[in-house]
Amino acid sequence: MPNIKSAIKRVKTNEASKAQNITVKSSMRTAVKKAEAAIVNNDENAKASYAEAVSKLDKAAGKGLIHKNAASRKKARLMKKLNANG
Numbered sequence: 001m002p003n004i005k006s007a008i009k010r011v012k013t014n015e016a017s018k019a020q021n022i023t024v025k026s027s028m029r030t031a032v033k034k035a036e037a038a039i040v041n042n043d044e045n046a047k048a049s050y051a052e053a054v055s056k057l058d059k060a061a062g063k064g065l066i067h068k069n070a071a072s073r074k075k076a077r078l079m080k081k082l083n084a085n086g
Helices: 005-040 046-063 068-085
Strands: none
Touching (some): 005 046, 005 068, 046 068
16 A cells, blocks of 8 residues: 555545446447347347447547547447348
8 A cells, every 4th residue: 555645646546447447348348239239139229229339439449448449340340230230
């Protein structure tokens, strides 16, 4: 455990940001899985779930949780599946 005041504060902020990052990343993964399931099952709300997944991917990429090219690749693959089933 750090003794210096700024180091103590840094540990606290790192823990808080880690918890927030985990939440954002988890919701991104969930949105992508829901979109894939909706596309495979030909749901009528597949486009809406795709839009939500794209939003979550962009937010995660903007925060640096995933690389922007990884987000772009995931979006492209989802759109490819959507167009193939649509």
